[in-house]
Amino acid sequence: MFKDMSFMFPLATVNLTNTRIRTLTNLIESNGGQMKLGPDTLMIVGSDATVELCQKQFAKFNLDFEQYRYQFLNPDWVSQSLLNKKLQEQKKFQLFPEVVFQPVLEEVPEFKTKLVYVEALAKTVPVREEVVEQDDGDINIYNIKDNELRMKYEKRMEEFRRDILKEYKQILDYEYDYDLDNFHNQVDDGYEYLLEDLSILKKEEPQIPESEKFYGDDDCQITETRKVKFDILDGLDLGKSVVNVEQPILSAQLKETKQFNPGLKRKQQFWEAKKGYFVCEAGAAQKCQNNEIIEELEKLLKIYTNEKDKGRCIAYRKAIGFLKALPYPIKSSEDLKDMPTIGDKIKKKIIEIMQTGKLTKVQKLEGQEKNVAISELTRVWGIGPTTAATFYFKGIKTLEDLKKNLHLLNRNQQVGLQLVKDLEQRIPREEATLIFEIVKREIDDLSGVQGLFKATACGSYRREKETCGDMDILITRCDGKNTEDFLLNLITRLEGKLLTHHLTMPKRTEHDCETYMGIGRVSNQAVHRRIDLKLYPKEQYGCAVLYFTGSDHYNRSMRLWAQKNGYTLSDHGLYPTQRGAHNKKLWKGEVIPCEEEMDVYKILGLKYKPPKERSV
DNA sequence: TAGCAGTCATC
């Protein structure tokens, strides 16, 4: 129940961008408040503390909180509505008719749109930005030769145009229950259309001198969306008079990334110069020289993880990764000059650490009751920052409190709680080896043929760490044949010998992989350990070991590099990928076969790193 | 100002 107060804003009058709304949501929700965002209103429920927070945050935004606070609501009503999930359903919060909405589309760039002047409406409307390959102009996909067919087609196109315009009008008139993003999704659904066809005229593009233009490897350039409503042609017997209606244009025309990924060369050249910034290229330093700084920054990272401050998490993680790759110690602020990932704020913090050995910020935050509680609660497997925070606001602050509230935990969390003391201990390498041996023996016994299945111990074990947080074992069938039920049988056989608890059972994914997560121990007296078993088909082995060996930050770095170079890298494979504005995926090609880790490094143009050097 | 890795399981 929310005994506290609540207030709401008509979004129309508050200049809150997406980013700001996200910041605000995070802030409020991580402090026990609630925030609901409707298409036109922003509602906040919380205590006095929440109000204070909002005031501060608004001040940071340079906004006067009091001016915008619209009204207080009856807390009982809000409690009821939240409990009944009414608010989520009420798109417009019609229960507050006194709120006057004023459209300010330009001021609230809610969606990834650009503003386009629509002549027919005599208004500027936001239109989602899209890019697509432009062919050299010779191929006209509406190349319908038969006149009658053409007229039929054009008639339909006309109707379609009218519909779209009507919808746009509705949006603008607020008759439509609008959610522009959704609207575009709906339009996307089955439709493809040309902006020109909607009489939406583009603003003049800025003139780029010919010398600065880049037309891509194959003299083609993505400039604008070219869309066709596919089902508009349904029922028309077009014979062969229409080119390319069968396939979406993107996949039909962009066969070879290298050839058809426009601007890729320039992009790759650009990132090549910054290759050193990627820790996957630099690799971990043989001996880490900046442990003191790293330890302190990691504390801050942990705090921000608990606070769910995604942006800062990323920033600190990158900075830490970079320091781990640095082969020399930082001695003075001179050393910090021009270091990537280390900006003004982090630089200042590093200097403070060098001078005093610690951070006042950490001291301040670490001691706060809420952070203490969340750190404590997230020790349990299955409880993350959000769950921990909700527990905290229910007054559950320690593991002891959790034990009294077992009904609030799911099965896995209960196991996690029961074994928390065991699971947070790291595994000595010898014991890890023993676990691996047990699994390997069972694999051979089960398959009946020595070496038919290959098992690889990955994770920190493969990176030659002295202790491991858990066991990560990757299994593949060397002859590439069917592995139906193998993992399940393996687990059943290991139940008496190693495994004690199951967390998730194997299930085929769309990529033909299976994952088991569980807990086991080498003897009845031994400590319980987390054990992950993964079964991947042989074709995916290269990418799978690469992924499962990590470290997590190393993976992210490598995947970012792949992204910047026109690929997508995952545990299943390496794919050529074309991205448009805002890194939106436009096209994903066929998987590039990589049976070995080395294949991935070669294709990405990165130096091979032995596992040991991947501990960034 | 937007994006920051990519995927899977569970609820």
Place this chain on the structure above:
DNA sequence: GATGAC
């Protein structure tokens, strides 16, 4: 879709 995990 949110959360948590690897």
Place this chain on the structure above:
DNA sequence: GCTA
């Protein structure tokens, strides 16, 4: 929080 950093960066294109």
